[in-house]
Amino acid sequence: MTAKISRYSIIILVTVSLSILLPNLYWMIFDKPIRTPQVSFSPIIKDFVFTQTKNNNDDKIYLDTQGNSYDRKSYQALLPFSYYYNLERWGVLPDTIEGIPISISYIRRNTQFVRLRSYYFHTPMIQLYPLFESQSDFARLEMPNEMFRITNRIEFLDARTNSVVDSLSEIYNLALVEQGFQFPARYIAGNPTTRKAFDEGYFIIDAANSVFHLKQIKGKPYCVNTGIPANLNIRYITVQENSRREFYALMVTRENEILLISYDNYKLIRLPVDDFIADEMDLLFTIDPIYRTIKYFNDQELKCIVIDKDYNIIDTYETIWLPKTEWTSSKIAASLFPFQVERENARTDYVLFNLKFNGWLALIGIFLALGITVIVKTVVYRENLKENRFDLLIVAVTGLYGALAVLLIRPEPWD
Amino acid sequence: MYKAILYKEWLKIRWVVLGSVLVILGFLMYIGLNVRQYFEMNDPIKVWIYLIQKKVLYYSLLKFIPIFTAIVLAIVQFTPEMAKKRYRLTFHLPFSETKSLLFMSGIGLAFILLIAIILLVGLAIIGSIYLPAEVTISSLISVLPWLLAGFVSYLATSAIVLDPSWKYRLLFVLFFAPFIQSLFLENGYYEYKYSIGIYFLISLLFGIIILFPGYRLRKGSVK
Numbered sequence: 001m002t003a004k005i006s007r008y009s010i011i012i013l014v015t016v017s018l019s020i021l022l023p024n025l026y027w028m029i030f031d032k033p034i035r036t037p038q039v040s041f042s043p044i045i046k047d048f049v050f051t052q053t054k055n056n057n058d059d060k061i062y063l064d065t066q067g068n069s070y071d072r073k074s075y076q077a078l079l080p081f082s083y084y085y086n087l088e089r090w091g092v093l094p095d096t097i098e099g100i101p102i103s104i105s106y107i108r109r110n111t112q113f114v115r116l117r118s119y120y121f122h123t124p125m126i127q128l129y130p131l132f133e134s135q136s137d138f139a140r141l142e143m144p145n146e147m148f149r150i151t152n153r154i155e156f157l158d159a160r161t162n163s164v165v166d167s168l169s170e171i172y173n174l175a176l177v178e179q180g181f182q183f184p185a186r187y188i189a190g191n192p193t194t195r196k197a198f199d200e201g202y203f204i205i206d207a208a209n210s211v212f213h214l215k216q217i218k219g220k221p222y223c224v225n226t227g228i229p230a231n232l233n234i235r236y237i238t239v240q241e242n243s244r245r246e247f248y249a250l251m252v253t254r255e256n257e258i259l260l261i262s263y264d265n266y267k268l269i270r271l272p273v274d275d276f277i278a279d280e281m282d283l284l285f286t287i288d289p290i291y292r293t294i295k296y297f298n299d300q301e302l303k304c305i306v307i308d309k310d311y312n313i314i315d316t317y318e319t320i321w322l323p324k325t326e327w328t329s330s331k332i333a334a335s336l337f338p339f340q341v342e343r344e345n346a347r348t349d350y351v352l353f354n355l356k357f358n359g360w361l362a363l364i365g366i367f368l369a370l371g372i373t374v375i376v377k378t379v380v381y382r383e384n385l386k387e388n389r390f391d392l393l394i395v396a397v398t399g400l401y402g403a404l405a406v407l408l409i410r411p412e413p414w415d
Numbered sequence: 416m417y418k419a420i421l422y423k424e425w426l427k428i429r430w431v432v433l434g435s436v437l438v439i440l441g442f443l444m445y446i447g448l449n450v451r452q453y454f455e456m457n458d459p460i461k462v463w464i465y466l467i468q469k470k471v472l473y474y475s476l477l478k479f480i481p482i483f484t485a486i487v488l489a490i491v492q493f494t495p496e497m498a499k500k501r502y503r504l505t506f507h508l509p510f511s512e513t514k515s516l517l518f519m520s521g522i523g524l525a526f527i528l529l530i531a532i533i534l535l536v537g538l539a540i541i542g543s544i545y546l547p548a549e550v551t552i553s554s555l556i557s558v559l560p561w562l563l564a565g566f567v568s569y570l571a572t573s574a575i576v577l578d579p580s581w582k583y584r585l586l587f588v589l590f591f592a593p594f595i596q597s598l599f600l601e602n603g604y605y606e607y608k609y610s611i612g613i614y615f616l617i618s619l620l621f622g623i624i625i626l627f628p629g630y631r632l633r634k635g636s637v638k
Contacts (some may be wrong), residue, residue: 002513002623002626002630003626003627003629003630005623005626006623006625006626006627006630007619007622007627009571009589009621009623009624010574010624011622012589013590013594013621013624014586014590014619015589016594016617017590017592017593017594018590018593020594020597021593124470124553124603124604124605124606124608125467126467126549126550126553126604127549128463128467128547128550130464131459143458143460143461143464144460145459145460146460147463147547148466149547149549157463157547159458159459159460159462159463160459162544162545162546162547168616181503192467192468193464193468194465239619276493343597343600344600349602349603349606350606350607350608350609350610351560351597351601351606351607351610352610352625353597353602353610353614353617355614403473405590408586409583409586411635412630412631412636413634
């Protein structure tokens, strides 16, 4: 009896391993890259231009929404804010666009990118940060000797001695308490690097969901309750520290809203995005001297929204393509394998153990596997099917994997 | 009877036990010196930020120590039993084969537990000297999949060695490998946070897989 149970535990383990191994091997052979089209808004023709790849090779064609096609050079000439170095080299960089005088340095000073990727929301991060002096007498930012944590109080740890610096902790603790900070911190956002233009410190969400701004000015704490509503359900903040100084940070809420925290007394600006899903989509927010473009996409659709300086929508563009689940090779995989174990995923940094079921198509593979099992067992192995009934049950649930397992790890004549 | 088996197992594995304890202590000492050198040669805060933001696992040298020790142990413990099918003598004892196999596995597992504890204590000591508690704790949690891989591969190797046929041995190696490999997929700390529980539950199945090869050995199966 124990030996019989032991065999089944081996068979289950083999099935688990096969549901990792076989789909992996299958996709190693049949997978193809998904080429997301490049979509941009041209300030020259005031229309979207985009690329298409023909027949899965690298030949690109360049089109606008009116159906005009362009060669590579004239396409880049339509996008002076992206390809200004090339245009300058060819001597075709316009002097003015919409009446604004254009130069490379002007473009560079008035350009900003913010990127969101879905895995940013699914990555472990130890919440310990250095607090920089943000108004130093010296031009470059300097790394301090301490990092802070915010548990039931704020604590500064000296990295040289690996111990808490009480004097510093006291001062900052007082500054936070005075602003009504509720310990512990739920979330701390900031950029712990000296390789940035300047320092804006940290945006910290407290236990009561209020958002605080903390930085160090001339060796003293600067701490403000930003007054950002506590009911926003913020899940992510990225502090920008961009010389344009329009907004401190970009936030994403659980409801997939995107909000900017502006330099104008922390006033919030909502980006006009509909049906953006942070867990499944990547987003690129581009600011050029005239327009702002918000582009978000997953593996089957892309949306591009162009807005003006006051965040009013000017134009939108949407495109869809055949999702991977509709590929012929996906359909074949779905009928071969009833499920697979997904261990890694581009949308998370965590290692998973997700059983992904392949739907009704899997029944084809299951019936096939059952048929093969019965034939091999009766004709080749000459086993009595009634003796090891669980074998067939396992095949009925796990298809090909189970069939391989029960046919290779054969039952013994039991005691 | 238990005492006699314990003595027999000890005779087989004592040198491996001693050797692996020395190896793990050596590796821990190396990592300790390595971390110390990092802090001597660089600005300590930069090392902290590097470990936290870049998620470098300063203890990744230990990654394959548990699985390596476990495989050596299982081979040393079960190969002598397979020479001239000596293990079959056990079947004449007034002691069930299930009990004796599980007891032998238990001895091996206890030893791997010892290695795991040494490893965790070593990391805790290194961390407490140089690193904030957050990083030290992350190191103790992040090595858990590697330790689990140690226990699992010990059980898998024992079953593989004990099986009387080469065909089954090969199949077991091939079919257990993808699962065990799943425990080495991390790129940084805490990445098994949501799945380690499931991996652990599945790993429990490995606890009894040795009984099937044992049964095949007693029956003299060669299929």
